[in-house]
Amino acid sequence: MPIDLSLLDDDQRIAATAPRGPVCILAGAGTGKTRTITYRIAHLIDQGAVSPNKVLAVTFTQRAAGEMRDRLRAMGAVGVQACTFHAAAMRQLRYFWPQVAGDLPWRLLDNKFPLVARAARAAGLSTGKDMVRDLLGEIEWAKSSVIGADEYPQRVAEQRRTPPADADKVAAAYRLYEESKSSPDGMLLDFDDLLLHIAGALENAPAVAEEFRAQYHSFVVDEYQDVTPLQQRVLEGWLGQRDDLTVVGDANQTIYSFTGATPDYLLNFSRTYEHATVVKLQRDYRSTPQITELANTVIGKAVGRAAGTRLHLEGMRPAGPAPTYHSYDDEPTEAREVAAAIRGLIADGVPAREIAVLYRINAQSAALESALADAGIVYQVRGGEGFFHRPEIKEAIAALVRAARRDDLPEDPVAVARAAFAPLGLTRNVPEGAQARERWQTLSALVDLISDIVAGKEAASLVDVLRSLRQRAEAKQAPAVDGVTLASLHAAKGLEWDAVFLVGLVENTLPISYAVKAGTEEIEEERRLFYVGVTRAREHLHLSWALARQEGGRKSRSRSRFLDGIAPDLEVESSPQRLKRARTCRVCGTPLETPADKALARHQSCEPDYNEDAYLALKAWRLETAREAQRPAFMVFSDASLMAITEAMPATPAELLDVPGVGPMKVEAFGPGVLETLAPFRSG
Template sequence: MNDRDGDGGPLSGLDPEQRAAATAPRGPVCVLAGAGTGKTRTITHRIAYLVRQGHVSAGQVLAVTFTARAAGELRNRLRHLGVEGAQARTFHAAALKQLRYFWPRVVGEEPWELLDGKLKLVGQAAHRVGVSTERDVLRDVASEIEWSKASLVGVEDYAAVTARLRRDLPAPAAKIGEVYAAYEELKSSRRLLDFDDLLLHTTAAIEQHRSVAEEFRQRYRCFVVDEYQDVTPLQQRLLEAWLGGRDDITVVGDANQTIYSFGGASPQPLLEFTRRYPDATVVRLERDYRSTPQVVSLANSVIAGARARPAAARLRLVGQRQAGPEPVFNEFDDEPAEADAVARRIRELVDSGVPASEIAVLYRVNAQSESYERALAEVTVPYVIRGGERFFSRREVRAALTALRSAAGEGPEHSADAGAPADVAGAVRAVLEPLGLTTEPPQGATARERWDALAALAELARDFAASASEPSLGGFVAELEHRASAQHPPTVEGVTLTSLHAAKGLEWDAVFLVGLTDGTMPIQHAEGSDSAIEEERRLLYVGLTRAREHLWLSWSLARNPGGRRSRRRSRFLRGVAPDDQPGPGADGRTRGKKGRAKAGCRVCGSRLAEPAEVSAGRCAQCPSDVDEELLARLKEWRGRRARELSVPAYVVFTDATLVAIAEQRPADDRGLVAIPGIGATKLERFGADVLELVRGDGASAASASSAAHD
């Protein structure tokens, strides 16, 4: 049984604990539901049971959760159980409906307009009080306003509360407080509401207007709250206004999955539920129907390391599925090697029959996606970005491209001399610095993500400068433009690339947790706060419990090939991962303690460190003997094959791989697979065509390709 099974009668297919929760008497019920234990099944069966037993009519039930997707799932499950009329909504959707209904009675005028987004108005408020109106700063200030309202922190208390909590702020607390006040003034003067106002005004309408409270409480008598560990103080206050002293409430949550404290969420209402309701029925769901016992065991071990876990958080999952493969731990010398190994393993899973849509790569910050976008493209595995933008679609990256394009077109004095890699990398950094590429990461979450993206561009410039035969700023811009155009393929079903936060509530057959080093997991800005570190542990736990069967955990000791191997694997893996865990290197060979096997330059024999050098098979300073006519034929063939397959050109072969083929001119399959970027899958699909092109029979290769796909 799992959470996706079909639903029969009101108690169909429930295990003993789920049944106990579903049939608990009316009154306060607290369901402590671990990951994968069937909480949605349980609460929908509870609602159906209460309705069937006549304890409440369907129209008197209000179930609230945190996402429209989850609310829709609740409604669908209830319909399948024959329950029509029960309300299942997000907190904000429920408040919006109520506020619209009661507005004429409470305010007595036309309803105020609802803001789609607050950034423009926050910008006007910031300008009024002399705070930076850069988009990144405004986004972080807007997040602070949202946190303040969710936490019931007024304008006058903002500075003192944030100082006590040691919040990571994008600007001085006093100035943010001034923006907050100006924003509220502007909003009120223009008769506007933001989404947080929906909760605030609905709460006030019920608390301050007796007739409103009486009518609402006559209408709704039974409340169910899903994901209760994520309620904010504002949502809790609204819930208490709804209840009005009554206790017909069922809450479902897991304190081990509290990962949104930065937005005001708190597990305290869940942890203190039995203190508020001493007679509450408490049921613990610990049978995990999602993951194999091997995945469950690892997740239990990681969360068990949390400090001072309250009793309500001491859920120990028990895997109910058949045994599966052991989780895999891998350590790599550098990030490109880690990404390449992940992509190769994903290729193997897809070839073995695992759908690409049932595989996910989870990372801590969105800026980590670029390496995995590239690596998956190399092995012709499609991917989709969830909860974030493609790297080259991000605002700061587009702005950087514009600035670099302008700098490259201003004349030779702005371009580095050919053959001077350091000058190209330095020129790029000089362009990026005014956009936010400082020596150290800045304060503020949005600013940090922007900095990470710009730093990634600087690293790409370093790689390009080391591999290009005639490095220049213009050449680097052309390389970026090619990458950008290549990474906008048609929408496809593919491997999911997403952050750990965005993965909450989802699950896949295979999950790859990457970049698990101290400084990333836990994130660097969590240092100095025990509560922030423990939230990072819970975030990793959430990632682990997304996997049904295959689970991969990896980290790299350096950012770049040949870089100082100074990183340490995440502290959360101590006592969990093997002490000495070899992993495959960039060439697929097993890496031991001395590092992965290194390729040699085919010209001078020197060890190759940079990924671009490895792709080309030669040092950056060694002369290139590329066959330009062959390269042109290869690019023409690649474009044709990409159109036939309806994929971006880079999915067939990257430019670096085509250059390596045109330089090395392999004579057989063995020579082809010796070129990085060409594995067994690409050899099978494209090897014959490429070898014919290398031999000079381009027409034959083209006709063979067309005939094979007619």
């Protein structure tokens, strides 16, 4: 049966009916890219240009591959191979392995962690879970970028990439990991090895290349902006000197650069193939004009390499409600108001399964899960486990259970939690490694939840806090039924809902803090991530942020820079509490003006309400200690911590541990010096 091309718009039809050869489809969000490429495949088959079993379509997820197969089958194009890069490489390597390696056996390595851990230990690196996971991710990035262990240090320096540890040690661990996979009895191959070996076979074994290229004549690559250098190398091996290639992608949706993905191959396609057909799909059939207008505004502020190929979406749906912007005093209030708005949408007839709440990091889900459960709204967490089911949260609660059995700890559950979580990764400063940073954020979210429980007088003792946490965990076990979706922005890629709530839109969360430190390219990737979030919504879009983390906390946060010139100024952000405060006197509370006053943290004319001699002695001790340790003074203790210690005048390590901002590691490292410094002032 002939393919009915009347179901396509003009641009889609041009792409679908382009002759065999290089075709690049620049497809914006919601513009029907899957429909277009399936129609292109079906049309080529219908016209006799290619046989179904000669077509290989490559996607980035099994879900996308399954959707493509279903659509092609419904159109009568049975026999087309649609799969992921790794699935294709696996099938090919199994077939060609005897020609490449003879009788040498191999098997797929399903768990790389133990081998990477052993390599880390041999290279002199930590074997903690976070470090091993970061090393594993770094090795995957290097292999996807076609960077070997020997060249790794130079390449990361050239690319100004921050490795999880000393670059030479990372390279040594990388080398040891690769060596550990080979033995006289056979080889272990990880997923990247599948691509490396099939690329090598196609490049170095003419018989293999000839047989493969006789099998497949036409290639289609979806999400081409996310191709890594290694995947591109495989694709070029598949093609050889041919150019029967269709790619589809959107540089505005490049959000996986940290894995080695690059939009360069998409952006340079017309240079690589000068006779290529290039088609832009810009009619957005997903979102209302109000949402597409916001999306265009967001991405229109982008700078850098993709600016010249920017797509301008045209909303094709009927007009809908304008996106809304909300600023809240704190995160718990934001979560409760979002839950209330969701209840309103459900009451108006929007199915719960068509509503999503999206956030930048998984740790942000805690307050949202609590608010939705309290509101009686069924939800499910996508792309990650529910908050209370995460390994680090289970470890943290187990540590609290152990602490509750002791009778020598402070009565403040928040202080005990901070101390108990320190060995688990809740350091004073945010760590650099991606895995350690995610763990730190999740543990911080649990401390905030405990603070809320205590502040709300829901519990006073640690035992009561544990009971409250257990009740919350039981209430928030997300059943596998229809419900509101909670997901990170990365996990939301490729999905869409009738209503989307984008929450936590504050500086140092979106863009994330390490992107702010890293520079323009990383910030632009965060902007694209925000754009992806906006374009997930069909009709309702709510954007919000909170000025403080906890209820009653200082409103020191700023809304995301990506909202500049977009979101209106809101009353809550201009309140007196929001204004930046000058440093104030600890005695009278009025602003400090002179450097001498600021050094004392009080006016010289104000009588101190603490032992100032003890405070100055602690500052002198801190300076000497910092010099001996060759580290900044604030890394020993901050001024605020020294003041808190002076006010408490602890006499024992346990009393010192009770001081806010002082954890077990600080007590172990600096406790004797602090107590010795304070001793003369206590006796006086």
